[in-house]
Amino acid sequence: MPAAPPLQSSDDRALVLFSGGQDSATCLAWALARYPHVETVGFRYGQRHAVELDCRAPLRDRMGSARLGPDHMVDLTATLSGLGQTAMTAEIEITTTEEGLPNTFVPGRNLLFLTCAAAIAWRRGLRRIVAGMCETDYSGYPDCRDDTIKAMQLALNLGLARRFVLETPLMWRDKAATWALAHDLGGDALVEVIREHSHTCYLGDRTHRHAWGYGCGTCPACELRAAGWTRWRASQS
Numbered sequence: 001m002p003a004a005p006p007l008q009s010s011d012d013r014a015l016v017l018f019s020g021g022q023d024s025a026t027c028l029a030w031a032l033a034r035y036p037h038v039e040t041v042g043f044r045y046g047q048r049h050a051v052e053l054d055c056r057a058p059l060r061d062r063m064g065s066a067r068l069g070p071d072h073m074v075d076l077t078a079t080l081s082g083l084g085q086t087a088m089t090a091e092i093e094i095t096t097t098e099e100g101l102p103n104t105f106v107p108g109r110n111l112l113f114l115t116c117a118a119a120i121a122w123r124r125g126l127r128r129i130v131a132g133m134c135e136t137d138y139s140g141y142p143d144c145r146d147d148t149i150k151a152m153q154l155a156l157n158l159g160l161a162r163r164f165v166l167e168t169p170l171m172w173r174d175k176a177a178t179w180a181l182a183h184d185l186g187g188d189a190l191v192e193v194i195r196e197h198s199h200t201c202y203l204g205d206r207t208h209r210h211a212w213g214y215g216c217g218t219c220p221a222c223e224l225r226a227a228g229w230t231r232w233r234a235s236q237s
Contacts, residue, residue: 012165013037014128015121017113018071020055022213022225023132023170025063025198026178029185030169031130032067039069039126041117045076045109049204055197062193074116110143111152118156118164130167137174137224146171175228176235183232200225 014031018024018040031038042056053073060071110133117129133144142148146168153166170178182190194213199206201215201222208217212229215222 012128013124013126014039014130014167015117015124015126016040017117017129017131018042018056018060019132020052020059020198021132021200022175022194022198023134023178025059025194026182026185027130027132027169028059029063029182029190031128032063032065033185035128036067037069037126038067039072039120039124041072041074041120043074043076043113043116045079049199049202051204051206052199055199058197059193062197063190072120074120076112076116079112108143110141110148114149114152114156114166118160118162121164122160122162127163128165128167130169132170133168134170134173134178136170136172136177137228174231175224176231177228179228179232180235195229 012035014035014037016024016028016031016038018028019042028038028040040056040060042053044050044053056071060068110131114129114131117131121127121129131149133149135145149166149168149171153164156162156164156166169181173181179191182194186193196213198213199215200213202219203216205216206214208214210217210226211233212226215225217223217226
């Protein structure tokens with residue numbers, strides 16, 4: 001297994017937004033390589049692919065180390081369902097809206113996630129908040145953009161009077177580079193854990209197994225994951 005990079009200051013305890021997907025699993029491995037204490041938080045919000053939450057414990061078990069601390073779960077189902085349904089939270093065909101966004105976009109979701117994560121981090125004495133947002137190889141969600149994350153960091157630091165650092169290690173990586181990062185962090189063993197046990201498919205399909213993992217194979221999330229896997233594997237040849 002490749003050597004982990006040097007640990008940061010002991011004050012840099014981290015909280016990882018951990019959905020059970022490929023990106024958040026890679027972020028968890030990234031944080032475990034850097035920080036002496038890492039906790040995780042997941043969110044239930046009525047997502048169609050709630051099976052991703054069932055993947056969290058197996059991933060934590062297989063990626064765990066002495067640095068891995070408690071897991072937290074926040075239920076935002078009533079909050080987000082009260083703001084209207086999307087193809088991410090209801091049996092609606094996945095399409096593109098008039099604004100040019102996929103209708104899987106859940107307005108305010110990542111902003112709520114980061115706010116809740118910061119509240120937990122405030123209570124737990126955790127400085128680093130690690131999340132898998134990315135604007136390199138993504139679906140166009142405005143709350144995944146680097147400018148959004150920087151603005152949220154400022155707002156949270158002002159509103160909670162703390163010096164949180166919001167880290168997005170995948171922000172400028174496409175899906176092929178995300179697979180490559182997992183390999184750099186943990187070799188073939190970590191890639192296999194993420195491939196087999198993480199979940200990405202928006203439709204929650206874990207009955208069809210592909211080279212890149214489980215999923216329907218046709219939704220936007222599956223297509224991104226599959227294309228990234230293919231590009232990364234080709235680069236290994």
